[in-house]
Amino acid sequence: MSNKDCNRSIAAALTAATCTLLGTSAVEPVQAQEEPGWDFNTALLYYGEDNDRVQDLSLNILSRRVFVDDRYLSLGLTVDALTGATPNGALPQSVPQTFTQPSGRRTYTTTPGEFPIDDTFRDSRVAVTAAWEQPLGRLFAINIGASASSEFDYTHLGLNAKISRDFNKRNTTVSAGLAFAQDELDPVGGAVMGLTQMPVAVDDDDDGDGDGRNRGPAEDKDVLDVVFGVTQVVSRNLLMQFNYSYSDSSGYLNDPYKILSVVDGTSGDPVPIAQVPGVDGPSHLYLFEHRPDSREKHSLYTQGKYYMDGKVLDLSYRYMTDDWEIDSHTVDLRLRWPLGSRSYLEPHLRFYTQTAAEFYRMSLIDGDPLPEYASADYRLGDFDAMTAGLKYGWKTSGGNDMSVRLELYQQSGNVSPDQLIGNQVGRDNYPDLNAVIFQFGYQFGK
Amino acid sequence: MGADRPGRSIRVSRGDGCWRGQFLAMASPCEVLCEIDTADEARRLTELVAAEAWRIEDKFSRYLPANIINRINEANGKPVEVDPETSQLIDFSTTLHEISAGRFDITSGVLRRVWHFDGSDNIPTKTAVRKVMEQVGWGRVTWDSPLLHMPPGMEIDLGGIGKEYAVDRVATMLREATTASCLVNFGGDLVAVRKPCLRNAWKVGVEAVHASNTNAEKLLNLQVGALATSGDARRFLIRDGVRYSHILDPKTGWPVPDAPRSITVAADTCTQAGMFSTLAMLEGARAEAFLDVQEVRYWCYRGNDPGGRKIGVVT
Numbered sequence: 001m002s003n004k005d006c007n008r009s010i011a012a013a014l015t016a017a018t019c020t021l022l023g024t025s026a027v028e029p030v031q032a033q034e035e036p037g038w039d040f041n042t043a044l045l046y047y048g049e050d051n052d053r054v055q056d057l058s059l060n061i062l063s064r065r066v067f068v069d070d071r072y073l074s075l076g077l078t079v080d081a082l083t084g085a086t087p088n089g090a091l092p093q094s095v096p097q098t099f100t101q102p103s104g105r106r107t108y109t110t111t112p113g114e115f116p117i118d119d120t121f122r123d124s125r126v127a128v129t130a131a132w133e134q135p136l137g138r139l140f141a142i143n144i145g146a147s148a149s150s151e152f153d154y155t156h157l158g159l160n161a162k163i164s165r166d167f168n169k170r171n172t173t174v175s176a177g178l179a180f181a182q183d184e185l186d187p188v189g190g191a192v193m194g195l196t197q198m199p200v201a202v203d204d205d206d207d208g209d210g211d212g213r214n215r216g217p218a219e220d221k222d223v224l225d226v227v228f229g230v231t232q233v234v235s236r237n238l239l240m241q242f243n244y245s246y247s248d249s250s251g252y253l254n255d256p257y258k259i260l261s262v263v264d265g266t267s268g269d270p271v272p273i274a275q276v277p278g279v280d281g282p283s284h285l286y287l288f289e290h291r292p293d294s295r296e297k298h299s300l301y302t303q304g305k306y307y308m309d310g311k312v313l314d315l316s317y318r319y320m321t322d323d324w325e326i327d328s329h330t331v332d333l334r335l336r337w338p339l340g341s342r343s344y345l346e347p348h349l350r351f352y353t354q355t356a357a358e359f360y361r362m363s364l365i366d367g368d369p370l371p372e373y374a375s376a377d378y379r380l381g382d383f384d385a386m387t388a389g390l391k392y393g394w395k396t397s398g399g400n401d402m403s404v405r406l407e408l409y410q411q412s413g414n415v416s417p418d419q420l421i422g423n424q425v426g427r428d429n430y431p432d433l434n435a436v437i438f439q440f441g442y443q444f445g446k
Numbered sequence: 447m448g449a450d451r452p453g454r455s456i457r458v459s460r461g462d463g464c465w466r467g468q469f470l471a472m473a474s475p476c477e478v479l480c481e482i483d484t485a486d487e488a489r490r491l492t493e494l495v496a497a498e499a500w501r502i503e504d505k506f507s508r509y510l511p512a513n514i515i516n517r518i519n520e521a522n523g524k525p526v527e528v529d530p531e532t533s534q535l536i537d538f539s540t541t542l543h544e545i546s547a548g549r550f551d552i553t554s555g556v557l558r559r560v561w562h563f564d565g566s567d568n569i570p571t572k573t574a575v576r577k578v579m580e581q582v583g584w585g586r587v588t589w590d591s592p593l594l595h596m597p598p599g600m601e602i603d604l605g606g607i608g609k610e611y612a613v614d615r616v617a618t619m620l621r622e623a624t625t626a627s628c629l630v631n632f633g634g635d636l637v638a639v640r641k642p643c644l645r646n647a648w649k650v651g652v653e654a655v656h657a658s659n660t661n662a663e664k665l666l667n668l669q670v671g672a673l674a675t676s677g678d679a680r681r682f683l684i685r686d687g688v689r690y691s692h693i694l695d696p697k698t699g700w701p702v703p704d705a706p707r708s709i710t711v712a713a714d715t716c717t718q719a720g721m722f723s724t725l726a727m728l729e730g731a732r733a734e735a736f737l738d739v740q741e742v743r744y745w746c747y748r749g750n751d752p753g754g755r756k757i758g759v760v761t
Contacts, residue, residue: 030671032712310731
């Protein structure tokens, strides 16, 4: 037998040889596991976008307890503190622009030539997860879990379940999973109705919901996810995974803080609105975005892990397509390179590209009939993104794992020239994004 | 017969919810724990276990005179006809030699003539290693069961599988001799026969013994099946800051680079567990990757400071 033969033939040959040697074939399968104890995986992550945009400091704790008979309980806690600002969707202009805050009570004004950003964004988020995993008989395993998160204007509740079965001497694992989430949005100032005009600021009452004309109560969003997967041991060096997943979201899918500029059909400049003396309000005409109330996504994912002389190459690809006409491709590459037996370096590269949603547009044209749906959210546009990073991990003298990771993220949009009108040509119309990610990780037992 | 040798005696004592029988065999402390009620029954089972352990030691130890290993190693180029049990062990070793691409080799014991793992800096010369390697290689041996024909100067040593084989043999005997749950532990190679009734699982301590005395103990629960450990971090050589493990690669005659200090593997039988841990050791830096693909449960220890790993039964 040559060295190239699969490891699984080693296990099979060893089993056969042992049976012959001992003359026994039917011994009970081994049951051995670590004494129940907690393992903790903790991480502190900083994510910071340039130009004073979003900053997130996130603490993540995942703990897992092993019980006898291969049963596991996992509990997770994530706390995020977010500050900063995101582009609100309006186009940059050569004149100052004034917007009403989401609360509807005050206004903010942006500098000419810069992307209008709503800098009142500030939030904290707490998320918890719990999961239970156990074998069902010799070949099946199930995993059930629940998740919940809460932030100022958003609550999430989710349930998930997964069943898997081993085949082919455990070289093949087939799994099916189902997840359901019910989210509630209760935006500052109420959930806006799509394609209605940004109102003037009114601060005459203390209920904080602005003038309320175009605002509804809290809105719901339901998400159903289904995943089918196959994991295959291909050879002694190669492990492959294939997944198909389907996701169906329905309900209120708008981002209540995103708007579109209404522009003149010839100049491409936003349409100013007459200011009423003594009333604070938007300087130009802006409409809140409006998205369809359902979204269906299909994605295919494949991953290969290749072991070569202590190094591990991890390459994955994901294709996603949805009925908003967004198609995306993601390629992710990691190489774990051991430095001696106690530390490693792991370079990471990720490429992402997506097409724009069919209702994505830079602006709306004054006088044209309103489209059914429209959004200028840069996350729904046509863009490419790249992540490059390096992770260094080491074992502490107590046998625990520590790691530091530094990554740079760059996102740049592609705006097709036929979307641009008049003065928009030559302006920077897509808010490109650079971000830095720094993570410190610590894993320890009990 | 075997019990007549000096130092061969058994001791039976009451444990927590079990009886414990202890004796020495194969240069290791051996014990058997049984969930039974009487000292007499404990003595009967321990005698059975010890007799088999001593029989295997007498028959296959390369340190004892006038056994089959001795006859083979002293044959000086003449073919030797072996009995069926020896034949089966040689067949098994041949299979291991094949599936490990030559890295498991029962003729590699002669490397000990030049390698003395005593914690010193006594590294043999390349010439000395090359010279002794002329006597290593299962491929040079003609094995046509039951005839073994080995060139003069070569030796075989079944020490790499003897203890695990003995544990499994004893487990088979205990399955017939009693209906109680028993745990057999021959110097850290273990088998649990039947799930225990009086406890959730047999508790096995796997302790990383650091020189700094900061012990990180892992407690394993063994309900049924086997655990075997390879590696002994107290056996090594250091020169010029390079640490040479005592895991020798029979293909080079030199220690396997980046071998873990110890690997404990769980498997249905002790022989399988022992062979998985031995083969993983021979993989050196990729020991964990090798075991990951095998999908066996293992505990790998790579400590930095000189120290060892102690395997002991807690209850």
